Amino acid sequence: MVKCSNSLIGILNVFSLILSVVILGGGIWLSKHGSTECESFFQKATIAVGVFLLLVSVAGVIGACCGVSWLLWLYLVVMFLLIILLFCFAIFGFVVTNKGAGEALSGKGYKEYRLGDYSNWLQKRVNDNKNWAKIRSCLQDSKICQHLLEDKSADEQAFDRRKLSSLESGCCKPSIDCGFTYANGNWTAGTAPPSDNPDCKAWNNDPARLCYSCQSCKAGFLDNIKSLWKRMAVLIVVVWVILVIIYSVGCCAFRNNRESNAWKHRYP
Incomplete structure (x- = not known):
C-alpha cells in the first residue's frame, strides 16, 4: 500500500x-x-x-x-x-x-552612481567588454531613456527635479561633475574647466550612444541589480x-x- x-x-x-x-x-x-x-x-x-x-x-x-x-x-x-x-x-x-549606494545630491531628484562603490567581483563582470556589450545591447533594446529624450520642453531646473531610476541617472545623462548644461533635450559642455571624469568624454547626445559606455551607467546597472536582489531575497x-x-x-x-x-x- x-x-x-x-x-x-x-x-x-x-x-x-x-x-x-x-x-x-x-x-x-x-x-x-x-x-x-x-x-x-x-x-x-x-x-x-x-x-x-x-x-x-x-x-x-x-x-x-x-x-x-x-x-x-x-x-x-x-x-x-x-x-x-x-x-x-x-x-x-x-x-x-x-556594498554600493547612490550619492544623494542637494537640490536634485536623482542620485549619482560611482562604479568604485560596488564590490570588486561585480566591477570585474561589467568591466569585461564582452559582458558589457551584451548588457548594453539589452539596455538599448529596453529604451530606458526614451521618455527623457522625447520631452524637449523641460529646462535644466525641471530636469533636476525628476525622480530618475539608477539606470536612468547613470545611462541617460552625463555625470554632474562634467558641468554640462541641459536645454531642449540635449546636453552641451559648459564653461567650467573640464573634469577628469572619463564619463564626460564618453557622453554623446546620440540616442544610440548617450552614456551607455560610461562608468556611471555600469554603476547604475549594478545598483539596479542590488535592488532586484533585495526583492528576490524573499522569494x-x-x-x-x-x-x-x-x-x-x-x-x-x-x-x-x-x-x-x-x-x-x-x-x-
Whole structure:
C-alpha cells in the first residue's frame, strides 16, 4: 500500500510537471518571437529550466507512485544539490551586493552612481567588454531613456527635479561633475574647466550612444541589480523552504519504497 508521503510527493511533482510544461511553452514562444540578444538569452535559459524541471518531476512522479526506489533516490540527490546550491547562491548574492549606494545630491531628484562603490567581483563582470556589450545591447533594446529624450520642453531646473531610476541617472545623462548644461533635450559642455571624469568624454547626445559606455551607467546597472536582489531575497527564502519540505517528504517516500520492496522480497 502506498503511504501518504508517496502520494504527497507524487501530487507535488504533478504540479511541478505542469509548471515545467508552461515554462517550456514560454521558452518556445520566445524562440519564435524573440529577436533581440536579451530575448535570445532568456529563451535559452527558460527552455533549460523547463527541461530540467520536467525531468526532475517525471523522476519524482514515477519514483513515488510506481515504487521505483533508484529513481526516487536520484530525485532526492538532485533535490539535495538544489537545496545546497540555492543556499550558496543566496549567501553569495548577499555578499556581492552588500556594498554600493547612490550619492544623494542637494537640490536634485536623482542620485549619482560611482562604479568604485560596488564590490570588486561585480566591477570585474561589467568591466569585461564582452559582458558589457551584451548588457548594453539589452539596455538599448529596453529604451530606458526614451521618455527623457522625447520631452524637449523641460529646462535644466525641471530636469533636476525628476525622480530618475539608477539606470536612468547613470545611462541617460552625463555625470554632474562634467558641468554640462541641459536645454531642449540635449546636453552641451559648459564653461567650467573640464573634469577628469572619463564619463564626460564618453557622453554623446546620440540616442544610440548617450552614456551607455560610461562608468556611471555600469554603476547604475549594478545598483539596479542590488535592488532586484533585495526583492528576490524573499522569494529565494520561500523557494528554499519549499524545497526542504519536499525533500523531507521525498525521504519518507524513499523509506516507504525500501520497506515495501523489502516486505515483497521477504514475503513474495
